[in-house]
Amino acid sequence: MKYIYLSLILLVACFHPIQAATDVTSVKTYLVDTVKKIKTASTDLVKNAEAYQKIIQTYKGNYQTAYQKAQPEIQKLIQAMQDNYKAMDSFGYETIEAIVAGVSTLADYDIYLDAGVPKADGPENVAPVTLKLSNGKIIDQEGSLFTYLIEPALWGGNPRWCIPLDLNQDGKIAPRESLPQTEFILAVAQDVDQKITALLSDARAWQPTQQDCFSALVLMTPTLSDYFEDWKESRYSDSTSGRFSAVSRLSDMQGIMQSCSILYSAVHNKITTEDKALAKAIKIGFDDILNFIEKLQQKENQGKITAAEIDELANQAKEKTDKLLPQIEQGAALLEIQIKA
């Protein structure tokens, strides 16, 4: 009798789904929960931007004097706004990007918030962000809120959104040594807060389907190899674009992988019923890439990486990511799910 029990236990162990049972509603729950957290951060950003403006206005718009007289308060607010940004983007939006960008009803938010380019780089994917600042200045389609406006403003990546100042009082102004323009940072903070509110409302209204999940996976998974390619190129030559200063690009890769992984977990069990091996291979594939990114992070933290290592890592990343798309497509075909164009 004990053999039967043992067999049953082992059978259950072998055939138990790799991940806790999930379905498409779990993707929505994850999305809504994450957007709520982003919303908290965006609301805080507005408050901090208002407080920052108030201090600068107290000194009649003289940033130098304001910084001299109220340095601790200003530094604290800048730090707080940078933390708000990280909570909104790097540790917030990036972890749902594959869902937002991959679901057709939400895709426009991705252009507006994260992926849209300035009109000068258009006409493709121009972010339709137009802001009217309190000083009357118009910011017309200069790129997405996170990538082109907020992050460069808070980390001094774009002099147009900042006031260059000798913050460390060493007699010279180094690149990025600046404070964000109050009118600009307040306007973008208010705009991002409004947009996140709208995203939250649309995310709540979204009725997810398996087709949505597969379609988003098919759309977003191939972008992973582009991320790795970008990483490789940036390792070969450091970028000076002024963007992507907040956290490493690897963190973004981790975020997008996480959201792809969440999407996949919603369809994993279904694929398992059709082709267990395929389902397992995809699951291991996603896990493998997440581990791989961790490995990359460790390597980056260790410091120097040789050119050969960079190339080999990029090559391995390509092999891991290239495989996933055709496998996901097979899963959809086996389930007779039409990928949404």
Add this chain to the structure above:
Amino acid sequence: MTCLSQIFRLLKIGALWISLSTAIVHADIMDNYFALQTELDDSLLSLYSQQTLSPSAVSFQKFSQQLRHPSTQHLANQILADLNTSPLSAQTLGQIQANLQHILALEMIYAQRNGDIPTAQQYRALIKLPKYANAIEGALSLKRMGNQTSHQDALSQLLAKEYLTWQTTRIREKLDALNRLTQQHPTFNLQLLQARTVEIQTLSQFPSELYHWAFLKKNEALPASSQTAYLHFLKPLSQTFNAELFSEWKKEIETSLPNLLTADDINRRERLLLKLLRLIPMEYQGGVRNGEITVPLEYREAETFTRQSRQILEELLPTWRNTKTQALSQYGTHLTETLQSLENAITQKQDPKQIETLAKNISQLLQKEFQLTLLRSGKSSDIIEETVLEVRSLLTQSLQAAQAARWNDAKNLRLEAYTTFDLEIEKRTLPRDPELALRAEHSFLEGTPAQPGIKAALDARARGEALTKAYAKTLAALEECHALLKVNLSPTAAIYTTITIITREGLEAVVILAALLAGLRGPANQRIRHRVINGAWLALGTTALTLWLSRSLIESLSRYGEKLEAVISILAVIILLMVTNWVFHKVYWVQWNARLRSLSKAVQDGSGSSWESLALVGVGFMTIYREGFETSLFLQSLILEAGMRTVGIGVLIGGGIIALLGWIVFAIGAHLPYRKLLVFTGILVVSILLTFVGSTVRLFQTVGWLPIHPISNLEIPSWMGVWLGLYPSWEGMLLPVVGIGYVAAMWFYVKITSLLKQRKMEEKMPRDVIDSANSSISTSTI
């Protein structure tokens, strides 16, 4: 009973253990493989960071225990021997990586042939795939036909072919990546290069069983396998990299790859190659200015298209070695070198003109020496069927891309669909039903206010119904064209169509020419008249020559047909602007001359300056040739369908009608008073100028030299476009108005300057003489 239940229990236990052991084996295959792969990856990395971390033989032993195919045992033993060698070299690691793939493929098919579908699925799920591999058919077939012995061979064939296709693509990608690495990062690591070289070489040596299952005879699929270049390249690689030897080895690998292309595949790839070469300069021009990337997406597209072109060429080269042997031996090196130069020029962000020249050179070489053509061969009906199918497929893909917000892809696909439509369908539809051809063409571009075309919809980033309707409209128009072209053209219909074309295209030219000639009456204008007539004869001769050369010339020019038309049209507009100027000048000088003749007969006609003569020769040529060129394009497709004789009859009748119309206009003009005639001529010239400007704007928009901003709520019938050059876009409506503005400004300028001159002269004359002259002019001219 007890005994039976005991037996039943034992059977149940047995079944459970069997399923349990199968499940464990399945789990082990995948887990063991992933563990082994991770160790291999880590070993390679450690090698490049000057550490030594070798994969353990234990992992491989675990994996190899489940291998069943006899041939894999040999490969497994080789790997095991390698793993027991210390230290493990980069070359060995590369070799193991590739051999593992072959093992997976062999085991997959072996399991499938033994009816063990779950195991086959496991091995299949482990095989490395290129990014856009098509793997659906195999997955579905394994699931649906896996257990049917009657389909065993067909399934093995499918799986083997799939594997060969995937790995062939990976080999090409890896070769390409290696090539780029050596060119872009000159400080590459030689160990890495060795590992990749051996991996590619091993991967290209497919086990013979795979060819057998794929029903490909190895010797027929590829030339005799040789490793000469490989060994030459690899031997010194531990010390130095030799680019020439690399190139030789690359060529050897490409030659050794199996030819998996069908005749249809080859045909499609050849056409796609030409299309990509046409798109590369267009994308590049939009993406780079003064050596700087202005639109990254466009630049990246140009890069991608160039890379795709090379990959397609590499795919085609093995087949061309048999089918285009002579061209390949003569121009093969030049072709690949020029393509490499194009790729380098794009990387270096060189002048767009340079890119255009290189792409054009490659395209010409392919068309002239390798006999590639964008035009399909075969029966006309087959060509139409095939083209309609292709356009429809491209439009569907474009719509899908647009719906997925991949706007750039959507635009490129639209462009490809449009160029394909333009080349075969519009060209054939235009002579038969210009209204339909233009309507279909509009639908690819800005459409109508009620229904924006695809380009307008994509420019506006339309979504939902607005987007799908734009495509539906074009597909419906395409179907109409298809239905029209299905019906064979009878000789009577061909003659009638030719007459219509000649009349339509000739009318504008003849009216303006006859009016001008009538305006140049009198012996004083004889010289100018002769120049205009000479220009017209020259244009007629050039048109006839264009038509005569049409079979060879226009086929090669057809890619530029609309661009050439646009250039000719803009020249015609310039000439017409000069003529308008001249007419105004003439009106006032005529009035002035009349006064002078009445006053002193001292001042002569001011015409005859050199620019006027040149302009008039130009007008004679341009007004005829502008229409003549277009007529040649129309007639060419009619000749293809109805034959030269039938079209010739139509040309003669149409020519006769035009000559009659010209004579009538000339006769009317000859009976009008001179000044009235000039006013009449001026109005005609201005109206034709407006038509020219409108249609030229349209042509510029068609070839992408001007943007399109449709005017919503303004609907203009297609015939107004054909006859009056009126199209409902802001550019199309405003630029003719700018033309009118220019004409009006010139009219005022000439009027004011001539009045000022008159006054100056009148001041010098006695008052009574002037009054007498005025009264004589008023009685004679009004």
